[in-house]
Amino acid sequence: MSTLTNLTLKIWRQDGPTGQGRFESHQIPEISDEASFLELLDILNERLIEEGKEAIVFDHDCREGICGTCSLMIDGQAHGPSKGAATCQIHMRTFNSGDEIVVEPWRAAAFPVIKDLMVDRAPLDRIIEAGGYITAPTGGAPDANLIPIPKPVADASMDAAACIGCGACVAACPNGAASLFTSAKLAHLNLLPQGQAERYKRAEAMVEKMDEYFGSCTNHGECQAACPKEISIDNIAIMNIDYLKSKFKNRKLLDR
């Protein structure tokens, strides 16, 4: 265990969605390298409160990288410098004494800033509501082992289903596209036998809902690099094929 000294945090502050934002600098004389990055913000906030100032608003909850609530651009990178980790999994040992760390909210047209570092990611929910489900009302399900699913198929579906819905892919994308998020959900459901009945309807509905809010994908691949769950952009190819097919032929033929 050692201590980092003399850190400077340059943090984005914004009073509300329509407010003018600004950077605010805070000195951190010392911090244990065992602290997580969000604990650093906690400590700073306690200090601000005791000084009579308003605490910095940021989204966070589980602090173990699974709920997808936390966000933050740290030094221009979505979820900070560590690969395959969410902001809440970043520890101070990743940084060095004397560093200046720039902290900003997700920057995307579809994610307006609510306050300081908190943004509104509700459009991601709208995409799921448009078709990111299998219609299976409670009570009518057949026995779970009735339809065998080959292990590689179940595994591939699980790889896509690991998405935590944090929005880092959108924040990292120069176009503010949500293709990685949308395609991960489509791959999760469209790969499974249970998902076949609504496959093309789902692809069409989700992609078109996505296009109402988000920019277009131009294959930069930044999303995959930023994803805390390392979801593959191969899913975007699956999405594009299914979307194309949904438009390509008469749906009655496709659903056969």
Next chain:
Amino acid sequence: MTINLDSKIPDGPLADKWQNFIANEKLVNPANKRKFKIIVVGTGLAGASAAATLGELGYQVEAFTFHDSPRRAHSIAAQGGINAAKNYQGDGDSVHRLFYDTIKGGDFRAREANVHRLAEVSVDIIDQMVAQGVPFAREYGGLLDNRSFGGAQVSRTFYARGQTGQQLLIGAYQQLARQIGLGNVKLWNRMEMVDVVNIDGRCAGIVTRDLMTGEFSSHSAHAVVLATGGYGNVFYLSTNAMACNVTGAWRAHRRGAAFANPCYTQIHPTCIPQADDFQSKLTLMSESLRNDGRIWVPKNPDETRRADQVPEDERDYYLERIYPSFGNLAPRDVSSRAAKRMVDAGQGVGPLKNGVYLDFAEAIDRLGEDTIRERYGNLFDMYERITGENPYEVPMRIYPASHYTMGGLWVDYELMTTIPGLYCAGEANFSDHGANRLGASALMQGLSDGYFVLPYTISQYLSEWLNKPIPDTSHEQFAKVQAEATDRFKGYMAIGGTRGPDHFHRELGKIIWDYCGMDRNATGLEKALSEIPALHEEFKTDLKVTGSDTNVNQTLEKAGRVDDFFELGMLMCKDALNREESCGGHFRSEHQTDEGEALRNDDDFAYVSAWEWSGDMANPIEHKEQLEYEVVHFQTRSYK
């Protein structure tokens, strides 16, 4: 409101009770369902599955979450799996066996009829989740895989890698999202329930605070379902998410809902120890690690050498020594207490001497690093990310932490609290786990309540209200409760003291952990009962909340939750003091066997304590529901 602990257990032999209930319950016909409005608070496994299913049935549903999205609830963090009596492995499992294991695991302090129903519907949950697209682990032949878990002799746990909670919650969330998209469920996100409104002896609705604007509003309904989770964060440090709180259940308690068994809290043995004073939460490491890791501490409390330099004969493999037949796989409560004794005796390891070693050196020698990586790679990576230490080279350090709360709002067989029309589901109620919960049973209970119990039982109550007027939010009682809530939050803003809410939460957590944690005794509990009110007074005069109350203010949100934790903490200690026995997660050091094991007192304490709010947190009123066992017989748990 008078407390009536009628558990409404249906007639008939235990195995037929649930079917008898279904056969005789009152229904609401499909065309009439849309006349009823139901509020569901919380969108974890229990809340999301209840809201989705009630929406599918045709009720008007309004779902409230204080998160930005329903998918964030802490159910998502469950790692291990979900139990179900499918007997897919042909290893002798059955509904009866799951029922029995759960009752025994709960140390004979759960209600028999509820637990049997849980075991019955467990099989439907798996069918339902697979149909919804949950990618459970599978065998190469394509059939579902199972693993075994503590407290059972069969393999009945279904899992999706180490992310079962995530996959199940996303499954339930997707069903909810479908209903929201169809307009059957209205979603209120970033809205926190701050009070319950009762009119003429029934629950008439809730009061909420909009976390974006600070605005208070009232919402009326025919019935309200609270699925607001457990209260493990009363300890400040726990494996719960940062926002988990008791406010939903506690506010209902203050309005007349009995709170049952608050002292039943579960401490999980394998968490990463606290690293420093400002640590915000603890992280769980799956219990499965104990299959290959050996737990030890140095015999010499002043040991300064690195772990790998401590010779074998200077190590104390205390679990293997004390519990030779179960060894490192002793149950959660037993292992946790043993670790605490070692650390209390000064034999703890790590910079703060607050952990014990979980050592894989022998397993790596025996099986090779590749096998260990295959089995536990993701957990080892997680450990290294948090601690900066490589567990392939140095032993992990672990220590117990608060993880789950078995206590909660008292509910009858139909999941109704003591307030008519107010239901409680999931971890927030007390119903199925008795004094201790078995691994992989929390997900089962949340989904059982939401998918397969509430949708049946709620019509029993609603059918009485068909075509009868209910008060809307213009009723004076709504205005009164809303004004009280508004004043409460204005009060926090106005104190103008010197410390933020986190300071008080941390101090409260220390008291509760020290005196009402893993090992409790009368002297300590009495001390807690005098220290908590003193700290609460300090909170009321020295709290400082900055910012505005008409805008996002996370400090203010926290202040309200900490205030409720104080009162709950008092009740926990009171309940723990009253229960003069040791059972499950509740260990009173005065009540132990000569060998230091929990000593139950079935003659005097085979009851559920259900507490009534008296208006004074120091003097709650106790009511008792005697537990009658028709099928199981009391026995002592032994793991030696």
